[in-house]
Amino acid sequence: DAMVIQNPRYQVTQFGKPVTLSCSQTLNHNVMYWYQQKSSQAPKLLFHYYDKDFNNEADTPDNFQSRRPNTSFCFLDIRSPGLGDAAMYLCATSRKSMNEQFFGPGTRLTVL
């Protein structure tokens, strides 16, 4: 089945230790998104790629970076995680002609 895959599902890191979260898709969608979702809140868009074009949200901290080496993969890098970065991170995909986004299962990040 075509889908959005996120690895790992659970990630524990230490305060200040860089961490990378992974997203892959078999849908061949040209748009990929990263969201941060804190407890009992709606997802918050961090940035998205339209093909290779990177689009950062104005309020996304510099601590968060992203890479998209090819259509299928997209990475979220947190350079120096703080306690406030503990959250669920959701990857989603979409295609230009579509309205909805397709979400992966998420990665739960814990910062110790």
Place this chain on the structure above:
Amino acid sequence: AQSVTQLDSHVSVSEGTPVLLRCNYSSSYSPSLFWYVQHPNKGLQLLLKYTSAATLVKGINGFEAEFKKSETSFHLTKPSAHMSDAAEYFCVVSYGGATNKLIFGTGTLLAVQP
């Protein structure tokens, strides 16, 4: 500017009784509207979507929603709640365009009592 308001942060129903989750939107043009469901520690799953076709939209798991332009509403309903329906529900509006950015409501947590 587009926005979404979910009128109830928590809704509790008994199993077998109807479900109503309320959503109002604000949009300067004809919107695309969605309901997504999120079970604990899971990603978001699309329940249904409205994209200017039929105003009564049927989704998965027996859910449906009616787009009412005069009331700027897109309420989610289900005739009979099941225990497995307990989850967080998000009403969402889309900017559309090339990048399909979404505006999320604050979510409604549905509890289903046995």
